[in-house]
Amino acid sequence: MDNATNDSFVIVGPEISEAERIARPKVSYLQDVWRRFKENKMALVALIILMLLGFMVIFGPSISGYAFEEVDRTARNQFPSLKHWFGTDKLGRDMFARVCQGGRVSLIIGLAGAFISSVAGCLYGGISAYLGGKTDDIMMRIVEIIISVPYLIVVILLSVVLQSQGIFTLILAMTLTGWCSTARLVRGQVLQIKGQDYVLAAQALGVSPWRIITRHLIPNVLSVVLVSITFDIPGYIFSEAFLSYVGLGIQPPNTSWGALAAMAQTSFTFYPYQMFFPALMIALTMLSFTLLGDGLRDALDPRLRK
Amino acid sequence: MTKLLEVKNLSKHFSVGKNRTLKAVQDISFSIDRGETLGLVGESGCGKTTCGRTVLKLYEPTSGQILFKGQDISALTGRDLMSFKKSAQIIFQDPYSSLDPRMTIGEIVAEGIGVHFKYSEREKQAKVLEILAKVGLRDEYASRFAHELSGGQRQRVGIARALAVDPEFIVCDEPISALDVSIQAQIVNLLIKLQREQNLTYLFISHDLSMVRHISDRVGIMYLGSLVEVGTSDQIFSHALHPYTKALISAIPVADPDFEGRDSRIKLEGEVPSPMNPPSGCKFRTRCSYASDICSKEMPILEEIEPGRSVSCHHWRDIAQS
Amino acid sequence: MDNILKVENLQVSFNTYAGEVKAVRGVDFELRRGETLAFVGESGCGKTVTAKALMRLLQPPFAEIKPQSKIAFNDEDVLSMGKKRLRQYRGDDVSMIFQDPMTSLNPTMTCGRQIMETLILHKGITKAQAREEAIKTLELVKIPDPEKRIDAYPHQLSGGMRQRVMIAIALACSPQILIADEPTTALDVTIQAQILDLLQELQDRLETSIILVTHDLGVVANFADRIQVMYAGQVIERGTVEEIFHQARHPYTWALLSSVPKPGRETKKELYSLMGTPPDLILPLTSCPFAPRCEFCMNICKERMPKETTLSDEHRVSCWLQHPMAPKVETFYERQA
DSSP states (O other): OOSOOGGGGOBOOOOHHHHTOOOSOOOOHHHHHHHHHHHOHHHHHHHHHHHHHHHHHHHHHHHHOOOTTOOOTTSOSOOOOSSSTTOBOTTOOBHHHHHHHHHHHHHHHHHHHHHHHHHHHHHHHHHHHHHOHHHHHHHHHHHHHHHTSOHHHHHHHHHHHHTOOSHHHHHHHHHHHHHHHHHHHHHHHHHHHHTSHHHHHHHHTTOOHHHIIIIIIHHHHHHHHHHHHHHHHHHHHHHHHHHHHTTSSOOTTSOOHHHHHHHHHTTTTTOHHHHHHHHHHHHHHHHHHHHHHHHHHHHHOGGGOO | OOEEEEEEEEEEEEEOSTTOEEEEEEEEEEEEETTOEEEEEOOTTSSHHHHHHHHTTSSOOSEEEEEETTEEGGGOOHHHHHHHHHHEEEEOSOTTTTSOTTSBHHHHHHHHHHHHOOOOHHHHHHHHHHHHHHTTOOGGGGGSBGGGSOHHHHHHHHHHHHHTTOOSEEEEESTTTTSOHHHHHHHHHHHHHHHHHHTOEEEEEESOHHHHHHHOSEEEEEETTEEEEEEEHHHHHHSOOSHHHHHHHHHSOOSOTTOGGGTTOOOOOSOOOOTTSOOSSSTTGGGOTTOOHHHHHSOOOOEEEETTEEEOOTTHHHHHHO | OOEEEEEEEEEEEEEETTEEEEEEEEEEEEEETTOEEEEEOOTTSSHHHHHHHHHTOOOTTTEEEOTTOEEEETTEESTTOOHHHHHHIIIIIEEEEOSOTTTTSOTTSOHHHHHHHHHHHHHOOOHHHHHHHHHHHHHHTTOSSHHHHTTOOGGGSOHHHHHHHHHHHHHTTOOSEEEEESTTTTSOHHHHHHHHHHHHHHHHHHOOEEEEEESOHHHHTTTOSEEEEEETTEEEEEEEHHHHHHHOOOHHHHHHHHHSOOTTOOTTSOOOOOOSOOOOTTSOOOSOTTGGGOTTOBGGGGTSOOOEEEOSSSOEEEOGGGSTTSOOOOOHHHHHO
């Protein structure tokens, strides 16, 4: 050791605070989620597509300059052109404007349906699991009964009873049965979290049940619910499309992607573009939400944190 | 010394499925003096954790009485119950599942303070930092999440959470069994130091006898829901009377390659029977080398053979003589 | 004695968002036929990662074994094995048992099936033969009435029994090396003693080489032939059991030795305790990694990495205290006396 001095071999003792230093930068929960979400390129692309779709649906009609119900008898069944980007239908209405309007309806139904059923399911499942025992048993049997009723019957009955087939009826009919799966999911999650030591520790500290629910249970269930909402949205959009397609859904003059596809069905062989655009939108939206949900699930799961 | 906690004939049964009960804790009695540590030792499934949680009113007892400072805790309500919860705290085994992954360390420690003290936000923060310092964690940890910490550090957060409400009595439920040996000593020393400073009383639950003897004044050995032997640490370790205690002691690995006693070790054959379906008479008889006819017919009672020293075995006199 | 496994300059890194975590930083060792080698250290010191690297169980691209690393099994390069040879190697030549017997057994398959599957896969025998073999293996690991237990599902068995089944699966193809990763940590004390006795007995009978990974020096005292103490991804001291227990030279080894409670010591006395936490392996280590926790830390320890000093055939230590200019310190043994 040529450059070692006597000073080098003087015992200076440990520096415990140095040993306990944190080497990694502080990362907040959301930053961490975003970092992992970004790693999933597919989910990122899906998010961008959804944002574009949202933009198109909101601002599309004002860009193209046509109103969706505006009839132009001189321009019927025109193929896509610079004037009419997606062509026109058999009444001469601009397809682009109609697809945008249909998208509004479809997306509102998807978002609202998923949101309402998630909130209802969360409350129901959460209460059921937290109270436990007999209450839990009874509440879950009720869910099983509701889940066994085919929703098509509910839709038909509702539209007869309410004598209307608007957006509101559709959302109501679909959420009436839709919350059940979320309720089951949330119940399972809450039961699992309820058994964790940190909830027991809060009980031992005398923390009130309300605070335990809001501070411990909900934040830990939230990520699962968020993912389930994302997965539910395409389901609602598809159900709406299906109902409109068979004529139980949105009625003219209003429209949705499903209704548009149904309209184009008769003249599909001659004017395939009338079918193509709404179908493309449905497919894109559903695929994007599913990919987004996948990405979110991976990003929000604390167990995957590395 | 005054008795801080007295447990009389405590039983806790869980119903599992139809008409089946799991007798997790059966008719056990003990007391802990103020400032004392009682070690509770047994293998997994012996009911020691259930016992610790029932004592804290986290579970309702099936029968029996628990007196805390002379008051029956099952009768506590309202303000009295809150003051009991402030006085009696718990530290958990698993430092991973005992901390909420969505909360920062500061929030975790502050939770109890918010419940029991009327502090301003600033006072609360000051108290959190003070307690973190007490368990040897730097200020910067307060804003971190549990997953950023090592096992030993997390366990110190668990201790800090319990300490934050200035308790008198802490149930330590296997606080060291999930940690590395080198870190175990850290935690045990911390607990001993805190006990000296604040005159804390511990119920120290563990399956590891070697650490229990270091922290406990008295030790109780549990087997399948019952106490089989109680005595001071020295009595238990130097003059164990129950065959199960003897076996537990000789199973402690000795960190010495030249250790001679290895071959004379009492080896326990077989496993702990299921608590759903315990053997008749003495529950330990299926693994006991002293077992005789009487053991399968009659259940031995926990008899006090001298003040503060009890054993529950038909053959303890023979064992004491040999 | 001949070497069955030779590891040179093993380096393993994990790629995380915060950067590269160098979990194993240049580990060399060899394993001899029929011996037991123990890896001892705190969690996060790289002992499990080293063990998994030997089996090539680390998942790329998250985990990466650096190209300069060499693992040779009977002079065959493990790191360049093809898929087919690797499958054979895992099970036939080397097998591993894990800490938690609950999660490492498949809950939907009977224990017997899980043993038979290994046998059929590796030995290419018929089902009936495999069943017979499986019963024999269960007998070997001393499971009472194996003819009945062979049809039991893992959840029907206790923790100790499950660990025996794990050992049975690992030994089914009579491998030459058994890697036991904290095999007794999740078990009760009385069961722990049973499992260790079983492993010892099986080793004597089958002449398997064992690598025992543990954080508890107490466990290895009567079991291992040689010990490697690991810290921050490096081997900091190695030697025979006697050398490590009676002539250890590294302050970290002393600390580990002192942490084990001794029978007959005064109660309620403060235990020796190692303060602090091992370093985060994301940090580049240019000086002795143990320096911040070491009570004999010198100025040079904070500046430069110590070199390995050879003390005997087996005994080697990396510590600046071995330098001729270093002061004499009171060792663990002098303190004990």
